Amino acid sequence: MDSPPDSPIAQSAQATPDKAYLPGQPKSLEGIAIRSFCLGIALALSVVSMSLTLVYTSSPLWRLPFFMGALSTFHFLEFWTTAKYNTPVANIGSFLLTANWPAYAIAHMAAMLECLFTKLVFPNRSWAPLYSGHIIALLGFIMVFAGQFVRSAAMVQAGQSFNHTVQHRKKDSHNLVTTGLYSFMRHPAYFGFFYWGIGTQMVLGNPFCFVAYTIVLWRFFSARVKHEEALLIKFFGDEYINYKKRVGTLIPFVGH
Numbered sequence: 001m002d003s004p005p006d007s008p009i010a011q012s013a014q015a016t017p018d019k020a021y022l023p024g025q026p027k028s029l030e031g032i033a034i035r036s037f038c039l040g041i042a043l044a045l046s047v048v049s050m051s052l053t054l055v056y057t058s059s060p061l062w063r064l065p066f067f068m069g070a071l072s073t074f075h076f077l078e079f080w081t082t083a084k085y086n087t088p089v090a091n092i093g094s095f096l097l098t099a100n101w102p103a104y105a106i107a108h109m110a111a112m113l114e115c116l117f118t119k120l121v122f123p124n125r126s127w128a129p130l131y132s133g134h135i136i137a138l139l140g141f142i143m144v145f146a147g148q149f150v151r152s153a154a155m156v157q158a159g160q161s162f163n164h165t166v167q168h169r170k171k172d173s174h175n176l177v178t179t180g181l182y183s184f185m186r187h188p189a190y191f192g193f194f195y196w197g198i199g200t201q202m203v204l205g206n207p208f209c210f211v212a213y214t215i216v217l218w219r220f221f222s223a224r225v226k227h228e229e230a231l232l233i234k235f236f237g238d239e240y241i242n243y244k245k246r247v248g249t250l251i252p253f254v255g256h
């Protein structure tokens, strides 16, 4: 049932549009703290289990705890960087766990199932010939670490200009960022997410999810950049048009 327009609930929703909590999510700081704590524990357990599996066995299943560790780190840092560098908009949604629900959860579940199934059924079989499977996994590691670094650094650098929700109205605190990482690529946070995502599938050794992730992520960021840049041109005019001419996205065929 809708609240009357002048009720306290409706007024608070208007006053803080960024704090649009999704149904079922805790609104209190305690809720955020508990989820933060659980993510921290998940991260620690994943790292410990990954190290133990690597040290004590040669099981190809070490890839799964790595994926869970990378996933926990990613979501923890989404919240942490928002809370530290753009505090006014931090809320439970900043963990980005429920964005694009349920497609996002299904994608990660499919990745884990593909890895589990193929590594259990064909433990010694690589989908790439000879040692190229190892090279692909190593390249995947580099992409996961570099992608995570670029994404988090972009969030730190953009500060209050960064928002998980694409802004349709320009706030006073929103400045055009064109220095640092933003001088090398127009959308470093998307660049980081894109290569982090496909890198995880290379580490997992998942041929099907690698192709699916690449297509889905490319389509998502292609549409997102188009939408976001139309609004940025509205906010910053020629300044953004010139920036767009000068700097690319470094994601193939995105933002042309």
Ligand SMILES: C[S@@+](CC[C@H](N)C(=O)[O-])C[C@H]1O[C@@H](n2cnc3c(N)ncnc32)[C@H](O)[C@@H]1O
Residues within 6 Å of the ligand: 154, 158, 161, 162, 163, 164, 165, 166, 167, 175, 176, 177, 178, 182, 186, 187, 188, 189, 190, 191, 228, 231, 232
């Ligand atoms: C999820 S953030 C992503 C930022 C950027 N696309 C990136 O990948 O680093 C989306 C918000 O960032 C803002 N934004 C994007 N590029 C920006 C820039 N160069 N300077 C300031 N704000 C920017 C958009 O207006 C939008 O509200």
